[in-house]
Amino acid sequence: MTATQQNLVHLEDIRDAAARISGLVVRTPLLPSPWAEELWLKPESLQPIGAFKLRGATNALHRLDIEHRRAGVVTHSSGNHGQALAYAGRALGVPVTVVMPDVSTPLKIEATRGYGAEVILVPQSQREVRALQLVEERGLTLIPPYDHPDIIAGQGTVGLEIFEDLSSVDVVVVPVGGGGLSSGVATAVKSLAPHVAVIGVEPAVAADAAESLAAGMVRIWPEARMLSTVADGLRTPLSELTLAHLSSYLDAIVTVSEEEILDTVRTLARKARLVVEPSGAVATAAVLHRRDELPAGRTVAVISGGNIAPELAATLFA
Template identity: 65%
Template sequence: MITIEDVRAAAKSIAGIAVRTPLLASWAIGTDLWLKPENLQPIGAFKVRGAVHALLSLPLDAQAAGVITHSSGNHGQALAYAGRMVGSPVVVVVPEGAPAVKVDAIRALGAEVVTVPPAERESRTAELAAERGLTIIPPYDHRHIIAGQGTVGLEIVEDLPEVDVVLVPVGGGGLASGVATAVKALAPRATVIGVEPALAADAADSLAHGELRSWTTEDRYRTMADGLRTPLSELTFAHLRERLDGIVTVSEEEILTTVSLLARAARIVAEPSGAVTTAAYLHHREELPPGRTVAVVSGGNIDPALLAGLLIAEELDA
């Protein structure tokens, strides 16, 4: 389990590389709501925090030899960005069907992209790492990744010490594990709630049963929130079981309407995975504690055609 000291060390490691994103009061959405816009990061998502910290924590010879990961997009972009900064070769194994906007961005940052069926992303990553002598930096099942993502929670408490509720997306659980670690250490009275799509609710299922529950790849890939399709690991499940106060699930319709609302009312571009926390605030208030609430908008790498279609459809319905 990581500690607040691990998160503080990560904050020093990524200072000047990852953006220290602000808290934005969003009165148009809720009078007690603040947004943490991680879409403002250099690669458009929070993942840069963990990727930079994990890569910089490797020995120099491992950095020079190169690294590999598997990713639906945002972690791959983050590792490619970090690799370009320090001169490390990067390979990203991408599942078929990953958003083209994300895959194109990975390539533009100089990484090699290997596309595989979704169920083979981890096994193919391991094979390539062994064949080429690359170090695997997974998207969430890694202490340095979790610590890096935890800097989001560190900043939330620094900027809003009286925070009552923190809403954080849950996919593989790295972000939620890190944020819960930081918030519980620095503001123990605050409640940390995870949010995930109902169509990929393996974390809610696991926490309800007190054991790691496996959902099929086909089940998890039903959600449009591609960044939240990954399963928990033993490491992230252990963190969430001990430090998360609860979990809420949101529907696909709730996610889509919230993407549009964030763009119009808060001027924030959020991908579906990044919109789930605000969707929980808007549509599941009865499941949340009252008080000053921060919703982590984890990323903004949305297909431009999808965003345009949502905004046009809403105009036509108005």
């Protein structure tokens, strides 16, 4: 067994995280969709910061000792994890610094600052490097967006709630970016009900996770290629840790086009009355546009976030 496999999150870790974050994170509902056959939606867009990331961030901060909390934490994020850590840090009295790509949407940058975090903007390829520099320079603790067992355990609480609300579920469809959410959800669901299919979804133009799973090793795609997707939250590669989880628990991964993603953002606004960002819409897009590639049965699509850029919303909802 490799060191990475030894670090795999287990169901008990996820249950502990659920108890730890209770009262600080919204237990989102499971919404039936009468406009789509056998589809339920898990809208993490209804979290206070508009995304599932609050679960992992809150769990990770809770796990720090007092000294590390006082010294502060740093992370690198395209937006949602940064907002989540800033929000959780404000609630728990932990100073937060967030290194963000300079191509992040202004909405996410402003929101992160609004929760009290220091935001440092860098080129996309430099965000992790700069965060590690700040660990050395300031003595901060790094809370990565997905490459950490505490983060994965926190995100896995989404899977616990799905099973609690719909124990007869047959298929769970979840977005894949860096793999924190999909790792946690797949671990929870497969541990509770091995027969349930867990399917990952990513943009076709940024399908590095599908390639990584096929190769059995992390594949890094060129930055320019990853930036070509409108789903900005899914532009990060898997880590060794998330690849290990997905290799163990994910049944398959499918891809969706940019047009299918944007059409689904419109559909969710019109028919489900949910404001969803492109990254958050990919799982539902797979159900609506790639149904023949998914197993049959009662299906839950995880909506990971709702922090859509106002200018994109104005275009799509006009």
